[in-house]
Amino acid sequence: MSENIPIKNVTPGDAQAAELYAKREKIHPRSYTGLFRNIRLLGVAFLFLLYFGTAWLQWGERQAVLFDLPARQFHVFGSTFQPQDFFLLSFILIICAFGLFFITVFAGRVWCGYTCPQTVWTWIFMWAERVTEGERHARIKLDKAPMSANKLARRSVKHGIWLTVSIVTALTFVGYFTPIRELVPDTFTLNIGGWSLFWVFFFTMATYINAGWLREQVCFYMCPYGRFQSVMFDKDTLIIAYDPRRGEARGSRKKGVDPAAAGLGDCIDCTLCVQVCPTGIDIRDGLQYECIGCAACVDACDEVMDKMEYPRGLISYTTEHNLSGEKTTMLRPRLLGYGALLAVMIGLFAVTVSGLAKVSLDVSRDRNVLFREVSGGDIENIYIVRIFNKSQVPRSFVLSVEGHPQLRMDLRQDSLSLQANEHLQLPVNVRLDPQYMDGTNTSITFRVIATEDSDITAEAESRFMGPRIR
Structure with missing residues (x-):
């Protein structure tokens, strides 16, 4: 006879069902100084210059970087580039993916901590919060205080700065699709188009909500990167970690006290590493997916170690192997594999871009007339030929048709001179004596060649249609 396994109920009598969603506790990061903060500031300054400055650069008579959707020119x-060049986007996305994989395997979430737009704009919004509402303790006190004229004024200025940054960000983004030198004055004179106004409003709200209100919630619940980072990490990946062998046991003490004599570790339990964290975690609890690798806790802890005259590095960029006293291997198969694939993709992209044609040719048949017989008994087909000068200089082109020696082509436009990035569309009549036709259709090829450089050429295939001859 089998015995039943005894079951003991350990659920507290007053236990309630766990909530699926915990209420967000507002995080008030404390300001700090340090090496990694300075690196981040330099990086943010460069990214801001790149983002806000590139939109205003000119290249000849046009905007240097402009994705002109109505004209289908980029x-x-x-x-x-034209829409048919969109396959290059696949190259760019693959390069970005392998670049992210390579960086993550090597140095963890440095992308999140230093260059992710969500992080960068969140830091800007937190700076606005600090200059209008004060330091961490003042902001906490202000949150708990009842509404007053002082609180209303500070909050109004803060949100005014947030909205200003959001509007400038949105205008710049839309300025990459609509010429920004026209967009900005049109916006302030209320002459902006409906779609441009919609997208400016949309990206203003997206920036304002994400960086001002959601902040770390985007990293926790909306961004998938934090969730799958553990799959890409190994024990040789650089992470930000607390050294428990050196830091434990924690405890406060006066400066100059020997921690070993007091039976303590180097951690004085000041919690500054928690107070400066933009996601509100305690790095001493170990590696957590909420950690964005910003190194704020490293700077704060190093500052405390300096004051206590202890060695720096209680919290540092390190690896799991280092923490366990083992040797870290930097060149490992996974890292080398991602690096090799990244190099191959960059090389293929460079070769593809360098080999892009400087002229494109597109030919389509006139849909209104399949073919027609003209004087003399010839069969005539009409085609719509589109030529695009993709180079940055004016060029003249010669158009020809191949497929049979007796093919004759009539152009309704003598000049095939195109300015830089100019399209030309023209009808072309092609004639052929039906006795030279093999069946009801014959394969023909249109070819366009630049008069200044015969290497600049393009071709397009089509069909020449005719009646069935018995």
Whole structure:
């Protein structure tokens, strides 16, 4: 006879069902100084200059970087791309993916901590919060205080700065799709178009809500990167970690006290590492997916170690192998594999871009007339030929048709001179004596060649249609 396994109920009598969603506790990061903060400031300054400055650069008579959707032209400095060049976007996305994989395997979430737009704009919004509402303790006190004229004024200025930054951010983003030198004055004179106004409003609200209100919630619940980072980490990945062998046991003490003599570790339990964290975690609890790798806790802890005259590095960039006293291997198969694939993709992209044609040719048949017989008994087909000068200089082109020696082509436009990035669309009549036709249709090829450089050429295939001859 089998015995039942005894079951003991350990659920507290007053236990309630766990909530699926915990209420957000507002985080008030404390200001700090340090090496990694300075690196981040330099990086943010560069990214802001790149983002806000590039939109205003000119390249000849046009904006240097402009994604002109109505014209279906995408200008990037000296290059102009068309929708058929969108396969290059696949290259760019693959390069970005492998770049992110490589960086993550090597140095963890440095992208999140230093260059992610959500992080960068959140830091800007927290700066506005600090200059209008004060330091951490003052902000906490202000949150708990009842509404007053002082509180209303401070909050109004803060939100005014947030909205200003959001509007400038949105205008710049839309300025990459609509010429920004026209967009900005049109916005302030209320002459802005409906779609431009919609997208400016949309990205203003997106920036304002994400960086001002959601903040770390975007990293916790909306961004998938924090969730799958553990799959990409290994024990040789650089992470921000607390050294428990050196820090434990924690405890406060006066400066100059030997921690070993007091039976303590180097951690004085000041909690500054928690107070400066933009996601509100305690790094001493170990590696957590909420950690964005910003190194704020490293700077704060190093400052405390300096004051206590202890060695720096209680919290530092390190690896799991280092923490356990083992040797870290930097060149490992996974890292080398991602690096090799990244190099290959960058090389393929460079070769593809350098080999892009400087002229494109598109040919379509006139849908109104399949074919027609003209005087003399010839069969005539009409085609719509589109030529696009993709180079940055004016060029003249010669158009020809191949497929049979007796093909004759009539152009309704003698000049095939195109300015830089100019389209030309023209009808072309092609004639052929039906006795030279093999069946009801014959394969033909249109070719366009630049008169100044015969290497600049493009071709397009089509069909020449005719009646069935018995």
